[in-house]
Amino acid sequence: MNTIEAPSxxxxxxxxxxxxVTGADAVVRILLQEGxxxxxxxxxxxxxxxxxxxxxxxxxxxxxxxxxEQGATHAAQGYARASGxxxxxxxxxxxxxxxxITGLADAQIDSTPMVCITGQVPSALLGxxxxxxxxxxxxxxxxxxxxxxxxxxEEIPEALAKAFYIAKSGRPGPVLVDITKDAQFQExxxxxxxxxxxxxxxxxxxxxxxxxxxxxxxxxxxxxxxxLFGQGVILGNAEKEFKTFIEKTGIPSAWTIMGLSxxxxxxxxxxxxxxxxxxxxxxxxxxxxxxxxxxxxxxDDRVTGNLDKYAKQAKVIHLEIDxxxxxxxxxxxxxxLGDCKESLTxxxxxxxxxxxxxxxxxxxxCDAMEQEKVIQNELHPTTDLLSMGEVIRIINxxxxxxxxxxxxxxQHQMVAxxxxxxxxxxxxxxxxxxxTMGFGLPAGLGAALGAPDRTVxxxxxxxxxxxxxxxxxxxxxxxxxxxxxxxxxxxLGMVRQWQQLFFDKRYSATEMINPDFQTIxxxxxIPTNKVTERDKLDEAITEFIxxxxxxxxxxxxxxxxxxxxxxPSGSGVAEIRLE
Amino acid sequence: MEKxxxxxxxxxxxxxxLLHRITIIFTKRKINIESITASESEMENxxxxxxxxxxxxxxxxxxxxxxxxxxxxxxxxxxxxxEVVQQELALYKLATESLTNGLEVERIVREHxxxxxxxxxxxxxxxxxxxxxxxxxxxxxxxxxxxxxxVLSGRVAVSRAEHGIGAEVRELLQAETNT
Numbered sequence: 024m025n026t027i028e029a030p031s032x033x034x035x036x037x038x039x040x041x042x043x044v045t046g047a048d049a050v051v052r053i054l055l056q057e058g059x060x061x062x063x064x065x066x067x068x069x070x071x072x073x074x075x076x077x078x079x080x081x082x083x084x085x086x087x088x089x090x091x092e093q094g095a096t097h098a099a100q101g102y103a104r105a106s107g108x109x110x111x112x113x114x115x116x117x118x119x120x121x122x123x124i125t126g127l128a129d130a131q132i133d134s135t136p137m138v139c140i141t142g143q144v145p146s147a148l149l150g151x152x153x154x155x156x157x158x159x160x161x162x163x164x165x166x167x168x169x170x171x172x173x174x175x176x177e178e179i180p181e182a183l184a185k186a187f188y189i190a191k192s193g194r195p196g197p198v199l200v201d202i203t204k205d206a207q208f209q210e211x212x213x214x215x216x217x218x219x220x221x222x223x224x225x226x227x228x229x230x231x232x233x234x235x236x237x238x239x240x241x242x243x244x245x246x247x248x249x250x251l252f253g254q255g256v257i258l259g260n261a262e263k264e265f266k267t268f269i270e271k272t273g274i275p276s277a278w279t280i281m282g283l284s285x286x287x288x289x290x291x292x293x294x295x296x297x298x299x300x301x302x303x304x305x306x307x308x309x310x311x312x313x314x315x316x317x318x319x320x321x322x323d324d325r326v327t328g329n330l331d332k333y334a335k336q337a338k339v340i341h342l343e344i345d346x347x348x349x350x351x352x353x354x355x356x357x358x359x360l361g362d363c364k365e366s367l368t369x370x371x372x373x374x375x376x377x378x379x380x381x382x383x384x385x386x387x388x389c390d391a392m393e394q395e396k397v398i399q400n401e402l403h404p405t406t407d408l409l410s411m412g413e414v415i416r417i418i419n420x421x422x423x424x425x426x427x428x429x430x431x432x433x434q435h436q437m438v439a440x441x442x443x444x445x446x447x448x449x450x451x452x453x454x455x456x457x458x459t460m461g462f463g464l465p466a467g468l469g470a471a472l473g474a475p476d477r478t479v480x481x482x483x484x485x486x487x488x489x490x491x492x493x494x495x496x497x498x499x500x501x502x503x504x505x506x507x508x509x510x511x512x513x514x515l516g517m518v519r520q521w522q523q524l525f526f527d528k529r530y531s532a533t534e535m536i537n538p539d540f541q542t543i544x545x546x547x548x549i550p551t552n553k554v555t556e557r558d559k560l561d562e563a564i565t566e567f568i569x570x571x572x573x574x575x576x577x578x579x580x581x582x583x584x585x586x587x588x589x590x591p592s593g594s595g596v597a598e599i600r601l602e
Numbered sequence: 603m604e605k606x607x608x609x610x611x612x613x614x615x616x617x618x619x620l621l622h623r624i625t626i627i628f629t630k631r632k633i634n635i636e637s638i639t640a641s642e643s644e645m646e647n648x649x650x651x652x653x654x655x656x657x658x659x660x661x662x663x664x665x666x667x668x669x670x671x672x673x674x675x676x677x678x679x680x681x682x683x684x685e686v687v688q689q690e691l692a693l694y695k696l697a698t699e700s701l702t703n704g705l706e707v708e709r710i711v712r713e714h715x716x717x718x719x720x721x722x723x724x725x726x727x728x729x730x731x732x733x734x735x736x737x738x739x740x741x742x743x744x745x746x747x748x749x750x751x752x753v754l755s756g757r758v759a760v761s762r763a764e765h766g767i768g769a770e771v772r773e774l775l776q777a778e779t780n781t
Contacts, residue, residue: 160619165626169673170620189673220776222616348669361636 031599041212044515046176046202047072049213050140053111053183056215059111061102061472063087065094068113068155070142074113074205087472090493092119094465096126097491100135102467104452105427109190109513110137110469113402117155120201122423124457127197128166131279132456134258136185136195141162145205146174154255158510159201168196176209180216188218195258206230223295227344235379237357238340239373242312244601246450247382248274249312249337250325251297254281254455255319256342261364262286262448265318268371273378275386279320280440284450288424290442294386299387299590300324300437303397304389306588306596309334310495311385312317318342319363322352323456335519342366357359396601397587402442402503411438411510411559417442417561418480418508426478427452429470429505431487434516437586449474464507468498471573472503478506485511487539495547496571506567507549509577513537513586520585525592544575605660609686609759610653610662612669613643613771620674623740624651625743627668633657637690637756645775652755676774679767681759688759692726692737693719694744695751701726707747712741725750778779 025119044052050073054062062084066074069275077086089095092114098111110130114123120141130137144153160172169189173182186398210301242248256265263287269286275294276286286293297303297309306328309315315337320326327333330352341348341355342363349358415438418426424444428455432434440453452470454462464602488509498505519533533538544551550570554563560578566577590599605623614620628635643650655662664699670678677743690733699709700722716730730740737754762764 161622164619164623165630170619219776221673222775224673345671347664347671349667351664351667 034581041211041214044213045072045076045207046179046209046211047076047207048455049176049179049215050183050202050207050212051076051084052182052213053215054111055080056217057081057107057124057183057187059075059084061085061087062111062113062470063091063099063102064113065092065095065114065115067119067142067309068209069116069144069204070119070140071139072204073142073202076329082132085495088112088508089465091491092122092495093125093461094491094494094497095130096123096137096139097462098469098472099137099493100126100130100462101429101452101466102134102473103469104473105449105470105477106266106473107449108473109187110135112137112139114139115142115155116159117157119155120159123199124162124166127163127199129454129457129459129462130197131166131168134188134195134254135197135455136192138183139197139199141201142207143172143201143203146203147205149174149203152250152410156602159199159290163199166197167199170199170201171335172203173206174203175255176211177207180220184216184218185221189224190220194394203466212331219588227362228346228360230365232369234359235358235366235369236358236373238316238342239370241338241340241357242272242274242316242370243375245314246326247312248272248314248316248379249308250274250276250316250318251279251320252282252285252318252504253320254277254285255342255363256282256285257448259319259344259362260360261319261367264364264367264371266290268367268374271376272374273372273383274381275379279323279455280451280453281309282320283440284332284445285446285448288445292383294383295390296441298323299328299592300441300586300588302390302441303393303588303599303601304386306590306599307389308385309338310595310597312337313336314340316340316342317353318367319344321348324352325574328590328594328596328598329354332597335418340523342370345388393588393601397417406581408508409560409578410584411435411580412442412579414508414510414560414564415442415482416441417564418568421482421564422478426450426480427465427470427474429467429479429481432458432460433484433487434512434520434584434586435482435484437509437517438510440602460487463487464491464496465494465497467505467507468494468501468503471503474500475504479508480508480568482508482510485509485513485518485535488540492543493543495549498546499548502572504572504575508567509540509574509575510580511540511577512580512582514582516584517581517586523535523583523585540577540580542574549573549575550593551577553577553579555579603662605656605658607654607656607683608659608662609681609688609757610651610655610666610669610679610723611637611679611759611761611767612651612653613645613650613675613676616647616649617674621674623659623672624644624653624669627665628652628655631661631665633661633665636748639756639758641758645772649772652756652758669707677770681761685763686759686761688733688757689731690734690737690741690757691755693751693753694730694741694749696726696728696744696747697731698722698724698726700747703772706726709745710743716740716745
C-alpha cells in the first residue's frame with residue numbers, strides 16, 4: 024500500500040522563515056509573491072480585513088475599484104487576456120460573491136485564468152443565514168475550474184498557492200477562494216511556497232509520438248487538408264510554432280472567434296472566420312476537405328452548426344490539451360493530446376513541405392463571391408445609412424491592425440471580428456463561449472490596464488453598453504486609455520435579425536428607447552463625440568484613435584442592418600447563406 | 603444508442619465538495635444518478651466513488667472524461683454490467699411478531715440467503731446483500747408480513763479486470779512520490 028503524505032508538491036527554494044501575520048495580510052503578501060500588481064474588486068463587510076491590508080501595500084498593488092463586481096470580473100478577464108497573466112478579483116460575501124458568477128462562467132467557458140477571492144461570514148456563523156451569507160462555494164462550483172473555502176488562517180497559503188497554480192496551468196480557468204472573516208483576522212505563522220503540482224491533476228497530457236506520426240501520415244497523404252484553429256494556440260503561446268507548421272504544409276487555416284489574432288489577418292493561408300457568421304469559404308469547404316485538423320479548439324455548436332451535417336467526409340485530427348474535448352462534439356480519427364506548442368513542433372518535423380494551390384484557390388473563389396455579395400456592401404455601403412463594417416474599416420486604416428479589439432456581444436461583435444485587421448496575437452478579447460452582454464466595457468478597461476502601451480478599442484452595442492455602463496466611472500478613476508466605440512442601432516440587433524429572419528418580423532422587446540449616451544459619457548468626464556453622417560466619420564475616428572486617453576465615440580448605424588453570411592441555427596455549415 | 607446499465611468508478615482525493623462537483627456533471631446533462639457511494643479505497647487517503655447510471659455508452663464515456671478532468675480526481679472509468687462484480691445491501695425492519703406467528707419469515711430469509719442482523723423485543727432487522735433485483739424479490743416476499751422500514755444501499759462494485767483502474771492510480775502516485 025502506498026502512503027502519500029503531502030497532497031501537493033511545494034517549491035522548496037522559498038524562504039522557510041515564518042512571520043506572525045494576520046490571514047488578511049497573508050492574502051496580500053501572497054498576491055505579491057505571485058507577481059500580482061493589479062487587482063480588481065469591490066469592498067464590503069466580509070472582505071474588509073483584506074482591504075485594510077491592501078492599504079499598507081498601495082505602492083505595490085494597484086486596486087481597481089469597479090462599480091459592480093461583474094464589472095470587476097470582466098475587467099480581470101480583459102486584463103488576463105491582454106497581458107497573459109492571471110486576473111485577480113476581490114469581492115465581499117453574499118451579493119458581492121453572487122455578482123461574480125457571470126464573469127466566472129464567462130472565464131470558465133473561454134478558459135481565462137482568473138483568481139477570485141471572496142470574503143465570507145465568520146466561520147461560527149456559516150450555515151446560519153447570517154447577514155450577507157451565501158453559499159458561494161456551491162453556487163460557483165459549476166462555473167469554476169476549482170474552488171475552496173478557508174476557515175482558518177493557516178489554510179490560506181496552501182489554498183491560494185493551489186488557486187494560482189490551477190488557474191494558469193493546463194487549460195486555464197477561473198478559481199474561487201472563499202475566506203471567512205475570522206480567518207482573515209486570525210494571526211498565524213506565515214510562510215509561502217508556490218504550488219508546482221497536485222498529485223491528482225495532470226494539466227498537460229504527455230505527448231504520444233505515435234499519435235503525432237499518425238497525424239503526420241494523414242496530413243502527408245491529404246489532398247485537401249484544412250486547419251481550424253482556436254484559442255489553444257494563443258493560450259499555449261504557440262503562434263510561432265503554428266505559423267511554421269502551416270507554412271511548411273501550405274494548409275489553408277480558418278479561425279474560431281477565440282482563435283482570432285493568433286495568425287495575422289494578411290497571412291496568405293489565413294482564409295478567415297468559422298461559424299455562424301464566419302466567412303463563406305471556411306464554412307462551405309469544411310464539408311469538402313479530406314483531412315480536418317483542429318488545433319486548440321472545441322467544436323462549439325456556433326462553429327459546427329448541425330453536427331449531422333458537419334465534415335462527415337473528412338478524417339479528423341484534433342490537437343488538444345483537454346482530454347474531455349476529444350470526441351465531445353465531433354468524432355476524432357487521431358487525437359493528439361498535449362500542449363500544442365509541443366505537439367505542433369513535433370508534427371512540423373514529420374510533415375512534408377507542400378503547397379495546396381488549387382485547394383487554396385477554392386477559398387479565394389469563395390472569398391471573391393463573399394466580397395461581391397456581402398463584404399463590398401458592408402465596408403463601402405451605397406445607401407445613406409452608416410454600416411458597422413465601414414466604421415471598422417476606417418478604424419483599421421487608422422490603427423493599421425496594431426490595436427487590441429475588445430467586443431461585447433451581438434451584431435457589432437460579429438462585424439468587428441469579421442473585419443478587424445490584426446498583426447499580432449492576444450489582440451482579440453471577446454466573450455466567445457458565454458456570449459455575455461456587458462462584457463465589452465469592463466473588459467476593455469481591463470485590457471487597457473493589462474497592455475498599457477497598446478491602443479485598445481472596445482466595440483459595444485447600445486444594448487450591451489447599458490448592462491455595465493457604470494464602469495465608465497472606473498475608466499475615469501483609473502485613467503485607463505480605452506477607446507469606447509458604440510455602434511448604436513437602437514435595437515438589440517442580433518435578436519432583431521433573428522426575429523426578422525425566423526420569427527416573421529415580430530420584433531418582440533428588441534427596440535430600445537435609449538438615453539442620451541453623450542450626456543451620460545460626459546457625466547463620467549469621458550471625452551465624447553457622436554457621428555450620424557458619413558462625411559464626419561473619418562475625422563471622428565481619427566480623433567477617437569489619436570486622443571491620448573479614454574474616449575467615447577457613438578456612431579448611429581442602420582437600424583435594421585443584418586449580419587451576413589449566416590449559417591441558420593440547425594443548418595449544416597455548407598448551408599451558409601450569403602443573403 | 604441504447605441505454606444500458608453502467609457503473610462509474612472514480613479514485614479521488616477526499617475533499618469537501620468533491621461529491622457536489624461530480625454530481626453537477628450529471629445534473630448538467632440531466633442524467634439521473636441511480637446511486638452514488640463514496641468510500642475508502644485500497645490505497646490510503648484515496649477515496650473511491652461508485653456511481654450507478656442507466657445511459658447510452660456514448661454519454662457515459664463523455665461524463666467519465668468530465669469527472670476525470672476534475673482537479674481532485676485521479677482516475678475515472680466506466681464499466682458494463684458484465685465487467686464488474688457488484689453488490690448492494692438491503693435492510694428490512696419487521697415487527698418481531700412476524701416471527702412468532704409461524705416459520706414463514708425464517709424460511710424466506712433462508713431461501714434468499716439473507717440473515718437476521720438483530721432480533722429485538724419489538725422488531726427484527728434482516729440484511730440481504732446481492733443484486734438490486736434480489737433485494738426487491740425479498741422485499742416482495744416479506745411485504746405481506748409488514749415491512750416497517752426498508753433501505754437499499756448504493757451499488758458497490760469492483761472490476762473483473764485483474765488490476766482495475768486502481769493499478770493506474772497506484773502508478774501515478776508512485777511516479778509522484780519518486781519525483
